[in-house]
Amino acid sequence: MAGISQDWEPVVIRKKAPTAAARKDEKAVNAARRAGAEIETVRKSTAGTNKAASSSTTLNTRKLDEDTENLAHEKVPTELKKAIMQARMDKKLTQSQLAQDNNEKPQIIQEYESGKAIPNQQIISKLERALGVKLRGKK
Numbered sequence: 001m002a003g004i005s006q007d008w009e010p011v012v013i014r015k016k017a018p019t020a021a022a023r024k025d026e027k028a029v030n031a032a033r034r035a036g037a038e039i040e041t042v043r044k045s046t047a048g049t050n051k052a053a054s055s056s057t058t059l060n061t062r063k064l065d066e067d068t069e070n071l072a073h074e075k076v077p078t079e080l081k082k083a084i085m086q087a088r089m090d091k092k093l094t095q096s097q098l099a100q101d102n103n104e105k106p107q108i109i110q111e112y113e114s115g116k117a118i119p120n121q122q123i124i125s126k127l128e129r130a131l132g133v134k135l136r137g138k139k
Contacts, residue, residue: 073118074118074119075115075116075117075118075119076111076112076115076116076117076118076119077115077119078115080112080119080124080135080136081112081113081114081115083133083135084109084112084113084127084131084135085113087127087131087132087133087135088109088113088131091131091132095109095110095113096109098127098130098131101130102123102126102127102130104123104126108123109127112127121136124136
């Protein structure tokens with residue numbers, strides 16, 4: 001047994017490997033410099049730009065250009081907007097007063113009367129109750 005020798009090397013046990021953020025930490029980089037380790041810095045080509053977010057827009061734009069379907073939101077019908085206006089004027093209310101009675105913003109009443117609003121059955125039913133008239137189809 002004279003020719004057998006043991007080679008002992010230190011074993012380092014860590015709970016887990018340092019995260020990428022910990023490796024990039026300024027203290028860790030300085031410690032690595034002091035230890036003489038090689039340090040590589042790489043600048044990402046898209047750093048500080050929004051290229052990643054806008055790179056897929058060409059595909060979406062092409063799909064939209066090829067789409068022949070005309071998509072639009074449903075608007076308030078002319079009969080409904082005239083009925084709201086007429087009922088409000090019969091009650092001698094302003095748009096603001098009607099909106100306040102319904103706990104809505106005056107802008108909503110204005111949009112309904114101008115026909116720009118997207119019809120909401122809950123708002124229409126509130127207006128029916130406040131004005132005391134049927135605004136929707138014959139039920």
